[in-house]
Amino acid sequence: MKQPVRPLGRNAKSILDRIDLSILETLTRAGRITYQALSEKVGLSARPCLERVKRLEQKGVIRGYTALVEPSALGHDIIALAGISMRDPSTESRQRLERALCAYPALIELHVVNGEYDYVARFVAPTLAAYESLTETFLGDPRLGIGRIHTTFVLKTLKPFEGYPVLDGQD
Secondary structure: OOOOOOOOOOOHHHHOOHHHHHHHHHHHHOOOOOHHHHHHHHOOOHHHHHHHHHHHHHOOOOOOOOOOOOHHHHOOOEEEEEEEEEOOOOHHHHHHHHHHHHOOOOEEEEEEOOOOOOEEEEEEEOOHHHHHHHHHHHHOOHHHOEEEEEEEEOOOOOOOOOOOOOOOOOO
């Protein structure tokens, strides 16, 4: 499993200049663009553009490249958002739960949160029965320390996640 890159921090955007931001904006919209076309779009020659992209990758600003796939095309007809509360919030229990959750391919996103839940997770499943089986597995293992899983099912996606905003209009 690929480990997440250590976050750059809240002021990371300040270390990115206008050209870096332009590169990121272009890549988030057209990840398959050639370096030649990218360099023309951002106003650099190809070599310096390639060097900037490599630097952004090395710094962890660019975490990787991927294709956005329609979940239902892969048989993921159920998308569930789950709030997970722990019975035992000790460090050992948290680590055990996090390892267990991340080992399941059906878990596509997991966040540690504050408030009513300890985690918010996004799962995919082919059927409601498959999702129910998954949650029963988690709830049935006392070593994981889960007290409750509150699930909200996605009925329709109005705006799918397609990347983080680079230029948010506040610049």
